Amino acid sequence: MLSPLLLALLGPAFAQDPPPAPGEAGAEQEAPPPLVKDPALINFVQAAFPQEAKDAGIEGIVLLLLEVNETGQVYNVTVLESAGWGFDEAAVEAAKQFVFSPAEDAAGPVPVALEFEYGFVLDAAATEGALPEEPVVEEVVELPVNLEGQVVEMATRRPLPEMSVAVPGTDLATLTDAEGRFALRGVPIGPAKVVIARPGWQTQEVDVVLVEGEATNVVAWVRNESYDQDAAMGVYRKDKVEVTQRTITMGEVRRIPGTFGDPIRVVQSLPGAARSPFGTGVLIIRGSNPEDSGVYVEGVRIPFIYHIGGYVSVFNPDLIGAVDYLPGNYGAQYGRTTGGVIDVKIKQEAPEQGRLVWSTDLLDSGGFYEGRLGESGNHHIGVAARRSYIDAVLPLVPRYGASGFVVRPRWADYQVRYGYTGLEDTRVTAFVFGFSDKLLVGSDDGVAQGTDQDTQDDFAVNYWSQRALVTVEHRFSDKLTAKITPAFGWDYTYLGSGQSLQITQDQWIWQVRGEAVWRPHPTIEVIPGIDWLWGGATFEFGLPFNPNSLVEYDPLAEREDYTLSGKGQARSPDVYLKANWRPFKDPERLLITPGLRVTPVRIVDELDTISFDPRVIARAKVVKGGFVKAATGIYSQPPQSFEAYHPNPDIRTELVNERAWTSTLGYEQQLTQGLSVELEVFTKDLDNLIVSNRELQSLSTDQFNTNEGVGRVKGLEFMLRQAAINQTFGWVSYTLSKSERRDYPDSEWVLFDFDQTHILTVVGGYKLPYGIEASGRFQYVTGNPYTPYAGGVYDIDQDFYSAFSSGDTNSERLPSFVALDLRIDKAWTFKQWRMNTYVDFLNAYRGVNPEFVQYNYDYTESAYIRGLPFIPSPGVNIEVFL
Amino acid sequence: MPFALLMLSGCLTQSLSPAWFIDRTRLLAVRAEPAEPRPGDLVTFTSLAVDPAQDLLIVWTGCVLESSSSFGCDTTDPDAISLLGVEPLLPPSLQVPADLLDDLPEEDRDEGKNYFLTLSALPGDTDLSAIEELDQDDLLELGIKRLPVSESTTANHNPEIRQLLIDGVIEVLPGGVLTVQRGQTYSIEPILNEDAIEAYEYITSDGVTEPRVEEPYFTFYATDGSYVVDYSLYPYGAVDWTAPVDPLADTLTIWSVVRDRRGGMGWFTLTVEVAG
Known part of the structure; x- marks a missing residue:
């Protein structure tokens, strides 16, 4: 059988600095910026093996540059290293249908660019000269699982992946899977302490007693202590086609005194916005009259953004996904205003x-x-x-x-x-x-x-x-x-x-x-x-x-x-x-x-x-x-x-x-x-x-x-x-x-x-x-x-x-x-x-x-x-x- | 910010003199007799000008305006301004020009036009022979008043405050003296003459004759004590005034002024002795 193989392989993801093509000036200066969460390929699409290459018994690897948007969709594919024989076209066509889990930086989901090697391998039974077979792994006898469980976040009750689970005094440690589950083999019989940790969550210690011949099950509840819990809900996120980009998360918004947790009021603590009398929330942006700035909801103009007195905006903050704050020089999609723009998403x-x-x-x-x-x-x-x-x-x-x-x-x-x-x-x-x-x-x-x-x-x-x-x-x-x-x-x-x-x-x-x-x-x-x-x-x-x-x-x-x-x-x-x-x-x-x-x-x-x-x-x-x-x-x-x-x-x-x-x-x-x-x-x-x-x-x-x-x-x-x-x-x-x-x-x-x-x-x-x-x-x-x-x-x-x-x-x-x-x-x-x-x-x-x-x-x-x-x-x- | 916060925050960094408190030169009211003359009539004027510390000279001037203005006669044209008198030395009066309304169409003469009066309050010892050399800084107070001149058949008359009714029972007539207790609050209600509230006819902009009745209002002043609200509306004319608590306060003056909104005015001066 013919099997185009995923050779692998995601290269490093870059939130802002995808690598230039080989030989391009400045390549040696590039390095990936920090991401708090890498993209993960969740939908791989198998490419068709080019018939001409198959007939000729040719295999190949195509190096691709994938550009992935904030939702994990691949919106652009570039061939960085060609393999010829029709491999490039097949790889590009398949890669465009990939779906990733979104990459995130500290402010939330971000578009990324990443390298991807798409390998085409002929089935060994069908063709000689295929890529070397993977080495045979010697089987080892594993101890039975005697400590297993799940790590769950308090309040939200969502399972937490990638939490570190360790037994102090031993070298036993593991990470939770996507369902928050973990399993450890060979934990010493008797009382033991299990430590669950990850930056941003409160470290949790759980006392257990291991019994010979039994698997002990633990459900550990941990408390989120990080502002990152709200990172998915970024406000003031602006498309990078705008001249300015500022992102404040809801975690910050909710804790800024004087704003009453209202993301729209936080605009007044950002550059370009003047202070309004008595904190009434009047929008005075870059020296413009209040009526010269437009307030929109999903691009639809609304007459008022605040309730009478300017105390709170007319939206429940929990409904707001983002607030675009554009103090000036915004794109042609906004008009009928000479001042700033606030668009509530x-x-x-x-x-x-x-x-x-x-x-x-x-x-x-x-x-x-x-x-x-x-x-x-x-x-x-x-x-x-x-x-x-x-x-x-x-x-x-x-x-x-x-x-x-x-x-x-x-x-x-x-x-x-x-x-x-x-x-x-x-x-x-x-x-x-x-x-x-x-x-x-x-x-x-x-x-x-x-x-x-x-x-x-x-x-x-x-x-x-x-x-x-x-x-x-x-x-x-x-x-x-x-x-x-x-x-x-x-x-x-x-x-x-x-x-x-x-x-x-x-x-x-x-x-x-x-x-x-x-x-x-x-x-x-x-x-x-x-x-x-x-x-x-x-x-x-x-x-x-x-x-x-x-x-x-x-x-x-x-x-x-x-x-x-x-x-x-x-x-x-x-x-x-x-x-x-x-x-x-x-x-x-x-x-x-x-x-x-x-x-x-x-x-x-x-x-x-x-x-x-x-x-x-x-x-x-x-x-x-x-x-x-x-x-x-x-x-x-x-x-x-x-x-x-x-x-x-x-x-x-x-x-x-x-x-x-x-x-x-x-x-x-x-x-x-x-x-x-x-x-x-x-x-x-x-x-x-x-x-x-x-x-x-x-x-x-x-x-x-x-x-x-x-x-x-x-x-x-x-x-x-x-x-x-x-x-x-x-x-x-x-x-x-x-x-x-x-x-x-x-x-x-x-x-x-x-x-x-x-x-x-x-x-x-x-x-x-x-x-x-x-x-x-x-x-x-x-x-x-x-x-x-x-x-x-x-x-x-x-x-x-x-x-x-x-x-x-x-x-x-x-x-x-x-x-x-x-x-x-x-x-x-x-x-x-x-x-x-x-x-x-x-x-x-x-x-x-x-x-x-x-x-x-x-x-x-x-x-x-x-x-x-x-x-x-x-x-x-x-x-x-x- | 919410209105609750506004209410909490809206206080001043220092207190300001209230309008009712007479601690400086004030022109409180002006009375023309008749209140709405016809062309050629002789009009006499009196003013209620007060100052707790000095005597005053009130210089009256007037002019004919093509249209009314908030700030009075055109001082760049001295020939257009007439000296009408200097209180108390020369009682002010005006012989209304007989041709004042001649430039108006016949149908507009019932409504008429305004003659403009300017009152300048000067210290009582001002040398009037050098009046030309006075400048803005010599002025203690500047006031303006319009004198309606018309051929109306229901011309306006000045309202009169016949008496003050204290706490609803004590009647104080002009020239009377009221004795009050220190720190005590009193209701003060001006009582108008029976014919003070006039009925008259008004021709609307659509040419419809409309019967109307005056809606006068009162303002109150004092040299001591305090008001919470210093104005009232007929027929609910009473306001509360609290006598001073200062043990040194002995005699003070209260004024009430009535305006009929058509240019007519009247006033009542009450001498108050503080006891207790």
Whole structure:
């Protein structure tokens, strides 16, 4: 019989530095970077023996370079050493069908490249001259197995492979197999101690008694002590085609004080993100306004990422598979934004073992379940829900009750995820989620709210949002894959106070994202895509005064209620095309990604505009573990609907897309296993910024806004990071930047409202014995600019002072922000469940940290509004494995 | 951060003077008589200008504006500004120009337009012969007021506070003195004249005549003691005021000002003696 044999043989796997072809320059410098888990071949495909070679009695060995992606699929095969006779083609064809278990570095699954020798051997009975037969192994008489057992992880109850099992005082030792089982022969009869160990797990000692003629069975439970337990769930993982790559694991996220375990909030501890007032989570990325940064779920834009108050994001963290944080110079797949991008990736699959999580803290509680349904295990389910009770807690705060006003925020959210993996080349995922937020602000009964009858009822904000999206990914061939995501959304917003001030809006959105990846050549990927968005809205706008009266402002003029209602439609059928070109066999040696995005915008009856945004990103490996990154591109952002609206149907809004030209140059270097450093400089030039029309004379006939504004941002970002390995993690993040705006051509440049020159964040965590973890975050941030005032003119008719500015706009700065947050976690791990309790100590440094300047009634005195005081915030998280 | 934390954190690094506390020069109210004159009418003015430490001179100037502004007359055009008086030396008054509304269409004259008043508070010993040389630093307080001028048949009148009702039972008339106990909290409610709440007609932007009734509101001030809330709305006009606990406090003043939102104002000054 003919048998192409697997000769073997996996060469070393390389997470970042696959070996160059023989003779290629720099080959002697290459060495594999550290992996915490090597890929393992789990599906070998036998190649057909070439008939011509068989007939000629020829055998051969083909040396292949296999490129394996994060899921273990072979996506590219290169012949490094040819064997001729048709062996190369047969080996390549078979190797493309191999499946590996994913390789992992400290941050989780990674793509790797590895050498593979594919051997073709003729059956000895059929042909003479085959490869030498394997030597005959002399049989030895083995002692019987008298100690066997299984090593199981506490709480998850999953069997642990590759655990060391040893009997001290003897030379008996072994490793557990894939099922966590082990067997030892010849263990001395009598009492014995068995030691189970592996870095990252608590060493376990088990006392046993060996009896003559019997096999002793042991089940050993060991406790995971490593941050690596969460490594599979990396956040801030970015495709390496982007100019920046940062990966923070959920193990770290959950322990960073001040973030409340929310992976999206951790963005604010990374370079490029400015500190938001009171830690509200407002996204201020690389000197851009909050509304200029886009928040997506699987590429689908959502209106809000945080619940009201900015305390928690609208997703259960357990559902989040990754968070792509792209502060700038992202690829053509993202658009309609001039700021940064945050794209939340939902976990695609559920573990085989069902998991139930319950989390509770001072402000809300929520539950989460994930598992698989059906005998096939191909139906992956995840369900989560959460509800706040802060509206009941707030009145218990003594100072709150004395303020005269009652603030009642309330939020709730839900998520349902379904995934199907039963099809060979197709993956289907559905995700439905929604959230609701409500805020009531009012005074106690019998207390007037201001001096106006129109404001006497509670001020209320109420909004909710629903999204449903389905993602279908299909692999047509080795060279072509495609993915499409249709999505539907419905948003409702209400804002009102009293009878006369009412703003309601119903909005529906359809969005379709589609992207194909075509590999016409091993060095090129061509990626066309669509990002079509269209939607409509109905609104009703009620005011206690006619806004037309504001043009000729007269506070003594009679007011009359004003109501405006209408509906509008908008569409933006964006298309984009980008390519990944890797001209060398080592795919990381150079990557160039040119792209073009076209953003046509039509707001029915208001405006039509279009933008062409060319972008290019390059990334080159210059030394071992060292990459130079550079990018430049244009980014356009359509006017928001309220900016484009005009109540006069005869007036079309003469607005165009806002535009940013951004460029980035950077370098990143892997220093040691887990320790990396990166440095980037960036610039951003903004133009066509929408500002109010200072020539406005009539609301009926004049444009409300113009595109006269410009801006400029420049900065430097630095990050030194120790990835979570065993007991520790941490990073130092520093951003130096300056962001300015100029509203009109003849006005002065002024600092951006949230311009923060220095942003230094130091984060670290350490695992102590007994399930205790300590972590901390230190922040030093330059104070925000503000416009100073020195006195005012008293408007006797209205009983208020109009302030005199004593300096230019944003010419003064608040004192610097200095804060130290600490967190202590204590975990209890049981055989079927585990519980984590924690206390966040916010502002342990007890710094004043002014957030705003407050003036007295006539602007002759001022004081700072303090930031967060020292606050201990406890919580508990219970995880049950079903 | 959650609102709970905001509520905990929103305190100031130092306390700021509240608007009700009279510890400096303040222009609290202005009263024109009549409150809404017709072109050619003679209007007299009085102000409620207070300062616990010194006498004041209030210089009144005025101008005609093509459109209203938050900051008053155009000081770059001195010819457009008229000196109306200097309290207390020269009681301010204005002969409303007879042609003030001539540039308005007939149908707009019921609504009329505003004449603009500027009040400058100066120290009582200011040498007025050198008034041209005064600069911003000499000003103790600057206030603005609009005087509606119209041909309306339901022209506005100033509201009057007839008396203050203390704790719902004690009636204090103008010129009266109230004796309070140190540290004690009192309810203070301004009582308006019966005709203070006026009904009038308003022509909407659609040309519809709409009957309306005034919705006046009150603001409160004091030289000592404290308010939690220093404003109220008619007809729920009462606020709580707590007498000072300082053993040195003996006599203080409380003011209540009423505004009818149409430019009409009135006020009540109450002398309080602290006992106990």
